[in-house]
Structure formats: C-alpha cells, structure tokens
Amino acid sequence: MTRTRSHITAAAITGIAAAAVLTGVSAGPASAETITVPLRTAVTDLPVADEQRDGYDRDLFPHWIDADGDDCNTRYEVLIAEAVKTPDVGTDCRLTGGEWYSWFDDVTADSPSDISVDHFVPLAEAWDSGAHAWTTEKRRDFANDLGDDRALAAVTISSNSSKGDRDPAEWLPENTSQTCRYVGEWVAVKLRWSLTVDQAEKSALTDLAADCPNEELTVEVVEGGDTTPPPATCGPFSESTAVTIPDTGIATSAVTVSDCEGTASADSVVTVDITHPDAGDLSIWLYTPDGDHHVLKRTGDSGEDVRAEYRVDLSAEDRSGTWTLSVKDYASGGTGTIDSWSIGL
DSSP, X not given: OEEEOSOOSHHHHTSOOOOOXXXXXXXXXXEEEEXXXXXXXXXXXXXXXXXXXXXXXXXXXXXXXXXXXXXXXXXXXXXHHHEEEOOEEOGGGOEESOEEXXXXXXXXXXXXXXXXXXXXXXXXXXXXXXXXXXXXXXXXXXXXXXXXXXXXXXXXXXXXXXXXXXXXXXXXXXXXGGHHHHHHHHHHHHHHTTXXXXXXXXXXXXXXXXXXXXXXXXXXXXXXXXXXXXXXXXXXXXXXXXXXXXXXSEEEEEEEEOSOOSBOOTTEEEEEEEXXXXXXXXXXXXXXXXXXXXEEEOSOOOSSOEEEEEEEOOTTSBSSEEEEEEEEEOSOSOOEEEEEEEEEO
C-alpha cells in the first residue's frame, strides 16, 4: 500500500493542508462525499458536545494493521510515504537510510526509531468526541486511516509524547510557524470522521482560525458520517402494563431497547408512576442490561403514591438491552401498583 503526501514541499508546509493524493490504496474507510469549505466556516460548523471518556481503552482501536499484506503495516506505510529521504525497505519492512522531517518541532531525524506516527486526532480524543458509539471496525479504520494524509503524521517521539491526547485548547506544536497548518489539519480530520468538539476546543479553534488564512479545506467525509452531533438522549421508552407491588414484596417491570447505539446519557431520565398507600415504605432501583443497578429512591419519605422524575448518570452503560425497574415494599400496610414508567437514555 502506498500513500503520497501532499505536504512535503516547503510551500505546502507553510500553509493549511490540502486534500490527500493517494495511489494504490486497497483498503480503508469508504468516502460518502467530498466537501470544500473555508477554514473559519468549517470551525463554525463543528458540532459541540460534551466529551465522553468512560469506557475508553486504546485496544478498542485495532492498529497497526497490514491492510494490503505487503509486510508493511500502517505505521511503516506512513514512514515510507513521509520520508524526505527515501529509505530502503528490507525484509519485514525494515527501513534503513531514510530521513524524516518532524514539523511539530522542526526536527530532522535519520532513524525510524526516533519517529512516532501520531494519530492527528488522538484515539482517546476521538473516543471522547463520538468514536465511543462506533463499531470496532470503524474504530480500526480510523486508527489506520491512509485515505487522508492529514490523519496520521510522522513526528518525533518527544513531540508526540508532549501532545499526548490533548486537543488544540490544551496543546499546540512547539514550532509556532506551523500553528495554522495544525489547526487546519485538526479541523479536517474532525470533519472527515464527523467528530464533535467540546466548548473549550471550539473556542480555541475559533480564536486560532481568526489569525490564520481563511483557506479552503477539502475533505472526503467517511461514509455513514455527518456533521450532526449524536442525540443527547434516546427514547423515552415506556412500559404501561400495570404490575402489582406485593405487601412487603418486590415488583419488577422491564423495557427492552434495541434501536439505540452507543452509551447512555449522563443526564438520563427515569419517570415513574406508582400507586401506593405509603410511599415511605418503597425503594426504587433501576437495573441496567448488564446487571448493574442505580438507586433512584430509598425508603423514608412520606405521603401516598410516587409520581416522580429521576435524573441519573448512565454514561457508563450501553443503551441497548433490557432495563428493569425494581420496586420493593419494606413494610406491611397494603399493596401498590407500578402503573407505568419510562426511561430516556
């Protein structure tokens, strides 16, 4: 697999990234459409959403893969494509004699062991910004994206370590002459993969782009993506079949969610409508599809019936599956009824 960079010339290095020029790419994400938009407009159009880090694991982004079976995995494909002095490629893709320019810190290296291949939008940042709702296959495609030369960058190990998983609100290249290029490439990758930005990131990009040439970005958007942020909630899903709460017993009622992907909201809403002679006798628990539980109400309050809305952080839970409301009556004094309940995820 070969990948031709369009940023090697000195003139290109001083500007914002142009579209990739690719040769012989045999695998990778399919493109749905190509868009061309001025940098500042692209920043304005980036959807804002809170980050979601729960559940992140680097292994959820399989890399580096050898998509075309030529013994050179994605890391080495990038090293070969970005070398300013072409290396010799030996058995098992061993590289010798090459030279690489790291534009993050304006350093030239003559050994691949001194170079990291940076996920321009780090894997953890991608997870935070929407990839938590992707399939493993799509995360693999993101982690090995040879379809756009802005997605992966050969830079020094030290600059890659300095960057870590930080976004442009928290980190910019030491080589300040490349700030505008960095901003343009970051925005291009976010657009390509339909990733969101948090508010601090959006503000930083807006301020940075205001001081950069308003050059056009051309981006092939990955198939199935769009620039609309994922819905904050899914549902609500309701169960209106009445269930008797036995005196000093437990009643359960369940709803099954099958058409919602990804994790639930940090501001999920559970609404209950329960008839009971003494609400103080009741505790109410919500069981997740994998068996975890969240206490919505404990015993101890007074009055009849429970007509309430509970907000609960379910951001660590997958949406799909069977959710169960469990109501326990702790004291004798009469039966009650779960009249209905609903959950918005």
